[in-house]
Amino acid sequence: MRDFGPSEMARRNYLFETIREVFKLFGYQQLETPAMENLSTLTGKYGDEGDQLLFKVLNSGEFLKKVSEADFREGEHNVLPKISEKGLRYDLTVPFARYVVMHQNEITYPFKRFQMQPVWRADRPQKGRYREFYQCDADVVGTDSLICEAEILMMIKQVFAKLGIPDYSIKINNRKILTGMAEVIGEKGKEGDLCVAIDKLDKIGLQNVRDELYQKGFSVDSVAALGPVLEKERRSNQDWFAFLKEYLAGSSTGMKGLNELEEVLAFFSQLGGAEQHVVFDPVLARGLSYYTGAIFEVQVEGVQIGSVSGGGRYDNLTGVFGLAGISGVGFSFGVDRLYDVMDALGIFPDQQSEGTQVMLVCFGEEERKKGLALLSAFRKAGIAAEIYPDLDKIKKQFNYADKKNVPFVAVIGAEELVNDQISLKDMKSGKQEALSLERAISAIINSSLK
Amino acid sequence: MRDFGPSEMARRNYLFETIREVFKLFGYQQLETPAMENLSTLTGKYGDEGDQLLFKVLNSGEFLKKVSEADFREGEHNVLPKISEKGLRYDLTVPFARYVVMHQNEITYPFKRFQMQPVWRADRPQKGRYREFYQCDADVVGTDSLICEAEILMMIKQVFAKLGIPDYSIKINNRKILTGMAEVIGEKGKEGDLCVAIDKLDKIGLQNVRDELYQKGFSVDSVAALGPVLEKERRSNQDWFAFLKEYLAGSSTGMKGLNELEEVLAFFSQLGGAEQHVVFDPVLARGLSYYTGAIFEVQVEGVQIGSVSGGGRYDNLTGVFGLAGISGVGFSFGVDRLYDVMDALGIFPDQQSEGTQVMLVCFGEEERKKGLALLSAFRKAGIAAEIYPDLDKIKKQFNYADKKNVPFVAVIGAEELVNDQISLKDMKSGKQEALSLERAISAIINSSLK
Numbered sequence: 022m023r024d025f026g027p028s029e030m031a032r033r034n035y036l037f038e039t040i041r042e043v044f045k046l047f048g049y050q051q052l053e054t055p056a057m058e059n060l061s062t063l064t065g066k067y068g069d070e071g072d073q074l075l076f077k078v079l080n081s082g083e084f085l086k087k088v089s090e091a092d093f094r095e096g097e098h099n100v101l102p103k104i105s106e107k108g109l110r111y112d113l114t115v116p117f118a119r120y121v122v123m124h125q126n127e128i129t130y131p132f133k134r135f136q137m138q139p140v141w142r143a144d145r146p147q148k149g150r151y152r153e154f155y156q157c158d159a160d161v162v163g164t165d166s167l168i169c170e171a172e173i174l175m176m177i178k179q180v181f182a183k184l185g186i187p188d189y190s191i192k193i194n195n196r197k198i199l200t201g202m203a204e205v206i207g208e209k210g211k212e213g214d215l216c217v218a219i220d221k222l223d224k225i226g227l228q229n230v231r232d233e234l235y236q237k238g239f240s241v242d243s244v245a246a247l248g249p250v251l252e253k254e255r256r257s258n259q260d261w262f263a264f265l266k267e268y269l270a271g272s273s274t275g276m277k278g279l280n281e282l283e284e285v286l287a288f289f290s291q292l293g294g295a296e297q298h299v300v301f302d303p304v305l306a307r308g309l310s311y312y313t314g315a316i317f318e319v320q321v322e323g324v325q326i327g328s329v330s331g332g333g334r335y336d337n338l339t340g341v342f343g344l345a346g347i348s349g350v351g352f353s354f355g356v357d358r359l360y361d362v363m364d365a366l367g368i369f370p371d372q373q374s375e376g377t378q379v380m381l382v383c384f385g386e387e388e389r390k391k392g393l394a395l396l397s398a399f400r401k402a403g404i405a406a407e408i409y410p411d412l413d414k415i416k417k418q419f420n421y422a423d424k425k426n427v428p429f430v431a432v433i434g435a436e437e438l439v440n441d442q443i444s445l446k447d448m449k450s451g452k453q454e455a456l457s458l459e460r461a462i463s464a465i466i467n468s469s470l471k
Numbered sequence: 472m473r474d475f476g477p478s479e480m481a482r483r484n485y486l487f488e489t490i491r492e493v494f495k496l497f498g499y500q501q502l503e504t505p506a507m508e509n510l511s512t513l514t515g516k517y518g519d520e521g522d523q524l525l526f527k528v529l530n531s532g533e534f535l536k537k538v539s540e541a542d543f544r545e546g547e548h549n550v551l552p553k554i555s556e557k558g559l560r561y562d563l564t565v566p567f568a569r570y571v572v573m574h575q576n577e578i579t580y581p582f583k584r585f586q587m588q589p590v591w592r593a594d595r596p597q598k599g600r601y602r603e604f605y606q607c608d609a610d611v612v613g614t615d616s617l618i619c620e621a622e623i624l625m626m627i628k629q630v631f632a633k634l635g636i637p638d639y640s641i642k643i644n645n646r647k648i649l650t651g652m653a654e655v656i657g658e659k660g661k662e663g664d665l666c667v668a669i670d671k672l673d674k675i676g677l678q679n680v681r682d683e684l685y686q687k688g689f690s691v692d693s694v695a696a697l698g699p700v701l702e703k704e705r706r707s708n709q710d711w712f713a714f715l716k717e718y719l720a721g722s723s724t725g726m727k728g729l730n731e732l733e734e735v736l737a738f739f740s741q742l743g744g745a746e747q748h749v750v751f752d753p754v755l756a757r758g759l760s761y762y763t764g765a766i767f768e769v770q771v772e773g774v775q776i777g778s779v780s781g782g783g784r785y786d787n788l789t790g791v792f793g794l795a796g797i798s799g800v801g802f803s804f805g806v807d808r809l810y811d812v813m814d815a816l817g818i819f820p821d822q823q824s825e826g827t828q829v830m831l832v833c834f835g836e837e838e839r840k841k842g843l844a845l846l847s848a849f850r851k852a853g854i855a856a857e858i859y860p861d862l863d864k865i866k867k868q869f870n871y872a873d874k875k876n877v878p879f880v881a882v883i884g885a886e887e888l889v890n891d892q893i894s895l896k897d898m899k900s901g902k903q904e905a906l907s908l909e910r911a912i913s914a915i916i917n918s919s920l921k
Contacts, residue, residue: 097535143531400496
């Protein structure tokens with residue numbers, strides 16, 4: 022797990038603010054849930070592997086009270102439920118589902134919420150994968166309108182435009198198209214295995230996907246029938262749709278998925294969205310089995326970092342908590358990966374204005390009295406200001422301003438005291454001028470607006 | 472632990488933003504540390520009671536691997552270190568100290584950092600006390616300049632002024648004054664017991680404080696000598712200082728504390744601070760034993776909620792991690808309590824502009840096509856906008872806007888479509904007008920500026 026120092030925090034806050042602004046512009050409202058949830062809420066939602074990766078919190082006090090010697094000899098499986106009742110959240114989706122069920126009577130549907138909080142996974146740390154990382158989720162539940170999907174495409178494009186990320190693709194697919202594929206190749210009902218296998222196409226290659234399908238019992242004929250899908254030529258979205266209209270003709274589910282997809286893109290176009298960056302990908306499955314409609318995933322070109330955003334529609338998010346029939350669609354930005362992307366591309370904006378804008382350097386005690394009054398005047402003008410707190414050597418004071426990247430230093434010596442002026446030094450250009458307080462304030466504000 | 476829905480989040484963000492702005496104005500830079508720290512970092516820093524209240528995280532995988540049957544029979548004390556290595560942070564001070572030691576060579580001193588993150592305590596939940604709550608800390612380390620203390624007083628006053636909290640007191644004391652008191656009453660070296668007892672004066676009353684001191688071995692004479700301090704009359708700060716000048720004359724440490732206090736207030740006055748709300752309190756000790764100089768605590772009048780802010784100077788924060796001689800001073804806002812205070816006083820500002828500002832209601836499919844284009848135009852103008860995603864009954868759509876407190880509804884029916892206009896309804900006044908897009912945008916922006 023990582024510490025974030027001042028310059029990283031300034032950049033992270035820039036990402037959070039950019040995403041938050043877009044979420045709010047689209048009518049999403051913020052929600053926060055606690056770090057700990059009951060293990061009964063968390064377990065069984067992320068598959069066996071996910072359950073392994075949950076951080077479990079030890080019950081407080083005499084945590085061994087309920088554990089018998091027999092339990093102990095049986096091992097972890099018997100001991101765990103007796104010493105731990107809570108775990109750290111693994112994502113923001115399950116806590117959101119729990120929230121919707123708990124507050125179902127207060128919520129106005131459709132409910133558009135966003136959530137930006139850390140999640141924890143007891144994973145082996147590696148590049149781009151952390152044990153503590155932030156997710157920024159936006160979901161809308163209580164409507165099956167495909168306008169929501171179109172708005173998600175708009176939001177992703179808007180965030181990327183604001184961040185200045187030039188080359189990326191928003192891959193889009195529909196779970197029903199995957200279901201339809203399984204049907205038309207003669208393997209109806211096996212879309213689960215199909216998804217798991219073809220989802221890995223980019224990672225393991227065509228032959229390995231085929232082998233995995235054979236192992237799962239797919240016939241040679243059906244794998245051959247998948248050919249035109251797996252041997253993805255570069256086609257335009259429109260060419261793909263034309264192809265699928267024939268390919269999926271035998272599956273009403275598949276055709277429904279295709280229609281949904283076309284409708285999403287129609288709404289997207291009515292919203293003024295340009296299809297640039299939006300790429301249909303027939304093998305996109307995102308592993309997760311709970312998607313029932315649209316599936317999204319965003320990849321940035323030119324960097325070796327996994328997907329930075331993804332999501333999809335689910336028809337039964339809250340069913341597992343006893344509230345059926347709530348359809349929703351959502352997506353998530355991985356801020357830690359976005360950070361790595363921006364950093365790798367070198368496109369973070371200059372964050373100089375985030376920190377202190379002026380530092381006061383005083384020659385002696387009398388000057389410092391004056392300095393303290395000026396300090397408050399700068400702050401009253403909205404300028405982040407500090408005074409070097411000790412009467413150290415002037416050089417040491419300047420060094421401090423330099424190391425902290427403070428753009429202006431205001432020097433107060435004997436002469437400035439007599440003339441009621443400030444010697445304002447622009448640390449970048451090295452230029453120094455004797456100014457009145459008012460003119461110094463203007464100079465600093467004008468410079469920060471550049 | 473608590474969920475925070477949209478309206479609570481808007482208010483909480485307002486508090487965080489207000490505090491963050493002031494911290495930044497004073498030159499503090501943001502830091503974030505991970506939720507989990509090694510238990511070796513956390514334990515032994517908060518006393519026995521604190522150690523009990525740490526949330527411990529179970530090691531992942533085969534957590535019982537290292538536990539022998541003998542350990543198990545010995546109980547929690549032997550088992551804990553073998554099944555848990557990490558805990559959730561209990562405050563932001565210890566992680567900050569750990570950070571300073573880890574990054575000592577990269578840090579420019581004086582190092583001014585702020586941190587706004589949740590902390591966790593396995594406490595029995597009660598009013599004003601939560602198991603998960605946010606702290607907002609600002610500390611400066613690497614200087615013993617008393618300007619820092621004066622700036623803390625300024626920051627507290629500025630935050631309270633911005634929040635509009637009218638009646639509050641910033642109690643201030645100095646640990647050396649407490650040490651001096653122990654000396655002059657003839658109980659030198661026993662200021663620890665003295666602090667613990669007199670700190671409770673407001674809670675348990677004079678007689679109980681005296682009894683506790685007797686129990687701790689204080690003589691009748693020395694408790695009697697404390698009389699003028701404990702029987703706190705309402706004196707002005709200046710009267711107190713005059714009194715203490717004689718009372719503490721026999722203790723050089725006590726006199727040093729008094730001088731420090733007067734110097735803090737002199738710097739505060741040079742910064743332009745008015746002494747209103749700043750109250751010297753000779754029995755303020757804040758329990759914590761690591762304060763070595765100034766001690767602060769802020770109480771809001773008119774509400775039964777504990778202190779909302781507090782802090783002090785410590786001369787050896789990082790000594791326990793092997794880095795001695797780093798003096799610092801810091802303080803913290805308890806945002807959850809500040810929330811309760813603001814809520815109890817009914818002084819949260821109207822947060823209407825936080826949410827969606829306009830919702831589009833469309834009569835049919837053709838109108839919706841137009842509506843989607845308008846939606847993007849509103850957002851392009853920076854107006855948070857949404858469209859009701861389904862073609863439901865108009866009344867249902869209006870109900871949604873009403874429940875979500877959306878101030879404007881833009882209606883698009885057949886007539887509006889023909890005239891290329893929007894019927895903009897002000898939900899508060901009920902007034903409805905047919906407007907061009909441009910005029911509708913102006914109307915919404917002007918209304919939100921009010």
